[in-house]
Amino acid sequence: MSLIIQSLDTLSKMFRGKTGQRGYITGLVPTNNSGDATNDIDFSEGIARDSEDNDNIHASAMTKKADATWAPGTGNGGMAAGVSFGANTFHLFVLGSSKGQSDHDFGFDTSLTAANLMADAAVVAAGLDIFRRVESFITTGAAWISMEVNEITGGGLRCYYNATPTDLSSYNGATTRQTLALTIPSDVQFLAIVTLYFDFVTNDMLAWVRSVNYTDSGATSSNNDGNATAESEFTVNEISVLTDTFATIAHRQSSTNSNLNIRTKGYIDYRLG
Numbered sequence: 001m002s003l004i005i006q007s008l009d010t011l012s013k014m015f016r017g018k019t020g021q022r023g024y025i026t027g028l029v030p031t032n033n034s035g036d037a038t039n040d041i042d043f044s045e046g047i048a049r050d051s052e053d054n055d056n057i058h059a060s061a062m063t064k065k066a067d068a069t070w071a072p073g074t075g076n077g078g079m080a081a082g083v084s085f086g087a088n089t090f091h092l093f094v095l096g097s098s099k100g101q102s103d104h105d106f107g108f109d110t111s112l113t114a115a116n117l118m119a120d121a122a123v124v125a126a127g128l129d130i131f132r133r134v135e136s137f138i139t140t141g142a143a144w145i146s147m148e149v150n151e152i153t154g155g156g157l158r159c160y161y162n163a164t165p166t167d168l169s170s171y172n173g174a175t176t177r178q179t180l181a182l183t184i185p186s187d188v189q190f191l192a193i194v195t196l197y198f199d200f201v202t203n204d205m206l207a208w209v210r211s212v213n214y215t216d217s218g219a220t221s222s223n224n225d226g227n228a229t230a231e232s233e234f235t236v237n238e239i240s241v242l243t244d245t246f247a248t249i250a251h252r253q254s255s256t257n258s259n260l261n262i263r264t265k266g267y268i269d270y271r272l273g
Contacts (some may be wrong), residue, residue, distance in 0.1 A: 023273035024049045025155040028059060028134040030092050031148075038143040039067040039085070041078070041092065043106045043134070048094055050130040051113075051273065057096035057132060059104040066090070066144065070107050070117065072126045080109045080116035085142050089185040092135045093117060095128040103127055106134075112187045135159075135269055136185035147266065160193070160266040168262035170199065173207075173253035177216045182264045186247045190267040194249075196225065196237045197261040205258035209251045211242040219254040238265070
């Protein structure tokens, strides 16, 4: 009898759109709005499991404003009440209702768990009680960083900055491990896409750039992520490296006879839930 009841419950959830692959997400891609790239974000339509893996959230395309407090509907404010739009990491969420698939919206919060959004009186009044993070962006002052965002296989997003920031400039390096905070969002581990650029090479030089959780190791001919020689100055290597939740990576060099530059091109967010 219990198996029959469980089967009926599963069927009921299927008809109500409550079942789905754990962590599933497709679409819901945020991009800078062409009319107001400083403040507004466009979200594409899509579907995602909610953060607790209890419901599916179906959402149509919508535009939300970061410089205005949250209000329902496209073209209206998206920022959680009490949160200021300034230099920070902001997490972008699709919002839904556990009572029906037709209710949905989007919003911004500095909380990784959408704590401010879900406590916002306007969000509560709209009947929105479930959420899923769809991406995380950073700002330069009170402005979104301009980037190109594309969905990749599996529902992840590849984010490329339109202007590449230099996070390490002409560093006449250390042969011991150093840490470096990159210009990418914090609170989540991302796969950072960086270029290693060598200048002022006076003799052969190797660079080792890894996750801070990786066992420290010297930069050698068999263990390096970029290299340059005195004969090939200004060498550029592109690599991907996993950050920690503080947007930090580790690096070291084989000698101090050359300068190392690290430029952050963007990051990949696999949006695993």
